[in-house]
Amino acid sequence: MSQNETNKKNPPTRIHAVLIGYLSTALKEVFEEGKYADRVLEKTFRSNRVLGARDRAFIATTFYDIVRFYRRLAYAAGEDHDWLRIISIYLLTNGSTREPWMSTSENDWPEIQQRLDEAERQRSLHESVPDELDHYCEEQLGSRWATELHSLNERPPVILRTNTLKLSRDKLIQRLRESGIECTAVEGSSSAIEVHSTKSLFTTDFFKSGFFEMQDSASQRVAEMVAPQPGMKVIDACAGAGGKSLHLACLMQNKGRIIALDTEEWKLAELKKRARRNDIHIIETRVIDSSKVIKRLEGYADRVLLDVPCSGIGVWRRNPDAKYKMDPERIARIMDQQREILQQYSRMVKPGGQLIYATCSILPGENQQQIDAFLAEHPEFKLDQCINLWPSEHGTDGFFIARMSRVVSRES
Numbered sequence: 142m143s144q145n146e147t148n149k150k151n152p153p154t155r156i157h158a159v160l161i162g163y164l165s166t167a168l169k170e171v172f173e174e175g176k177y178a179d180r181v182l183e184k185t186f187r188s189n190r191v192l193g194a195r196d197r198a199f200i201a202t203t204f205y206d207i208v209r210f211y212r213r214l215a216y217a218a219g220e221d222h223d224w225l226r227i228i229s230i231y232l233l234t235n236g237s238t239r240e241p242w243m244s245t246s247e248n249d250w251p252e253i254q255q256r257l258d259e260a261e262r263q264r265s266l267h268e269s270v271p272d273e274l275d276h277y278c279e280e281q282l283g284s285r286w287a288t289e290l291h292s293l294n295e296r297p298p299v300i301l302r303t304n305t306l307k308l309s310r311d312k313l314i315q316r317l318r319e320s321g322i323e324c325t326a327v328e329g330s331s332s333a334i335e336v337h338s339t340k341s342l343f344t345t346d347f348f349k350s351g352f353f354e355m356q357d358s359a360s361q362r363v364a365e366m367v368a369p370q371p372g373m374k375v376i377d378a379c380a381g382a383g384g385k386s387l388h389l390a391c392l393m394q395n396k397g398r399i400i401a402l403d404t405e406e407w408k409l410a411e412l413k414k415r416a417r418r419n420d421i422h423i424i425e426t427r428v429i430d431s432s433k434v435i436k437r438l439e440g441y442a443d444r445v446l447l448d449v450p451c452s453g454i455g456v457w458r459r460n461p462d463a464k465y466k467m468d469p470e471r472i473a474r475i476m477d478q479q480r481e482i483l484q485q486y487s488r489m490v491k492p493g494g495q496l497i498y499a500t501c502s503i504l505p506g507e508n509q510q511q512i513d514a515f516l517a518e519h520p521e522f523k524l525d526q527c528i529n530l531w532p533s534e535h536g537t538d539g540f541f542i543a544r545m546s547r548v549v550s551r552e553s
Contacts, residue, residue, distance in 0.1 A: 156232065158242040160196060163189065165224040167204055171462050178208050178462040194341060202296075207231050209294055209461040212269035217256045268294055270464050277469040278454070281504045289503055289539065292532035297458035299336040300327065302356040302384075304419050305391050310334060313352055320345065332391070333358040351419040356384050357459070359530045359537035363448060363499045364388035366526070366542045371396035373443040378402045378486045383412030383424070385448055390421040399424045400442075402434065438489045444497065445490045449479045451500035451507050455539025458532065476506055483515045487522065492549045496522060499542045503531065508541035521548050 167185050170176045182204060186197060207214060207227060218226045229243040230253060245253065260266040265275040268290050279286045301324075303310040310332055317324050322340050327333035334353070342348055342355070364385050369375050371394045377386045380401035389399055401424050403409050409426040416424050427434055452472050453463050483498065490496045498515075500507050509527065516522060527543035 156199070156237065156240055158240075160200060161225065161228055161242060163200055164204055164207075164228055167200075168207060168224050168227075171208060172211065172465075175466075177460075178205070179460065197341075203228070203231065205296070205461060206235075210269045211465070212266055212271075213257070213260045214269075216260050216266055217253050219252070219256065264290070271468065273469060274464065274467055277472070278504065281506055288533045289531060293454070293457040293539070294461075295458060295532075297357070297538070298536070299342075300355070300357050300361075301334040301336060301342070301353040302361050302388060303332040303334060304352055304354065304387075305332055306395055306420060307350070307352055313347070316347060316352075320347075327358050330358050330361060332388075333361055349418070354384060354387060354415070354419070356388070357456075357538045359455075359535070359540040360384065360501070361388060362528070362530065362540065363446070363497070363542055364392055366499075366528070366544050367392075367444050367446050367495075367497050369393050369397070369444050373397045374441060375399045375444045375446070376402065376438065376442040376489055377446045377448070378489070379446075379448045379450065379482070380409065380412060380426070381405075381448070382408045383415055385446065386412060386424050387415060387419055387421060389446070390416075390419075390423055393423065395421060395423055397423055400438070401426045402429050404429045432485075435485055435489065440488070440491045442489050442491060443494045445486065445494070446497045446499070447482055447486055448499045449482050450475055451479070451502040452504060453501055455501040455503050455530075455532070455541075458538065472504070472506070476511070479507060479511055480514070483511065484518075487515075487519065487547075490547045492547055494547050495525070496545045496547065497542065498545070499540065501538060501540055503529070503539040503541070508543075512543045512545075516545070521550070522546065523548060 163185055167181050170181045171178050182201060185200065186192065214227045214230055215222060217230050223244065225244045229245045233239065233245065264287065265272045270290060278290070282289065303313050310326060314324055314326060314334060321338070322342070323337040324334050325337070327335050336342065347353060367375070367389060369389055369392055373393060374397065375389055375393070377389065377399060380386050380403045383401055386399055386401045401409060401412055406428045409428060412424065412426060429435070452467055452475055453460060457464055487496050498512060502508060508529070512524065512527065516524060522545045525544045525546050527541070530537050530540040532539050
């Protein structure tokens with residue numbers, strides 16, 4: 142069957158110019174105004190509530206793919222490109238038919254294809270990563286970097302974490318399927334669910350009732366490595382908006398005490414809102430506004446989780462715009478911050494307690510090398526276990542997790 146016959150039998154969905162206008166505006170905000178992609182997309186949908194599910198799915202997929210491969214597409218578009226030309230090239234190279242609003246013609250295509258072929262021969266262009274960052278990561282990871290970089294440009298799966306305080310994973314899967322949401326259990330996890338449907342999850346009663354949170358299975362491994370028991374005193378020292386604090390509370394069966402710390406008050410406010418939706422009442426939040434906050438908690442906790450600030454390279458699948466904001470100098474500053482957090486916050490672990498260090502990075506300098514340096518200076522801690530989660534091997538976000546125990550001294 143010819144291509145024309147195929148199109149007549151299954152006519153392609155028309156892509157209306159108004160959707161392209163939303164895309165152009167969103168891309169401009171990310172690349173010309175430096176805004177975060179996830180917030181831009183959220184604002185786009187919030188400002189245009191008339192968009193249906195199909196239009197939202199098209200905008201989200203196209204937006205993130207263009208962000209993901211911006212360098213390649215911009216190179217193909219040539220020096221005097223605009224967003225309409227970049228969007229047109231993306232759509233035409235991904236099976237769309239030519240639309241009247243597109244800013245490329247048939248006569249343009251040989252030159253565009255030639256530039257795409259040229260980009261394919263240069264990894265940093267083809268995979269769309271800044272040259273300096275590409276070289277730095279290769280120095281850190283050697284030949285492994287090319288494989289991981291390619292995996293980090295894949296679309297991420299949608300993963301949920303079951304709120305096991307309210308229902309079992311099997312029961313949640315059953316209810317989601319009954320409502321038309323295709324999903325399956327993730328192997329090797331007791332709470333993770335992969336969603337295969339494009340149906341909106343956050344408008345469902347399941348979400349409003351706190352039956353699940355969106356959280357990659359690698360991120361879920363962090364709380365599992367903490368392995369808290371009901372009744373324990375746990376500190377989540379870099380809590381952010383609290384995804385891991387909520388998971389810890391589930392593992393503790395909502396019994397004990399979790400102190401969630403962060404330097405950003407608005408993030409802790411979001412944690413409180415999420416905790417109420419999840420019916421979790423053992424989390425106390427504290428803003429780190431001085432060194433006294435940490436000092437008052439010295440020797441307090443059975444478990445201290447340090448999900449430290451990092452380069453975020455392991456979550457480029459979900460935050461592809463982050464790679465354009467990162468460079469080796471910034472990574473060096475982040476590593477200094479990681480060392481400082483390890484030095485200061487480790488004091489909150491009581492003798493016999495455990496310290497868990499985690500990053501969503503795959504760089505040894507942020508991971509194993511930080512642990513080696515810390516243990517060399519702190520003989521009161523010993524390494525129990527560490528794991529690397531690689532996107533290319535495990536199909537998850539890239540994570541590093543290390544668990545250390547504080548030795549009980551004879552004087553204690």
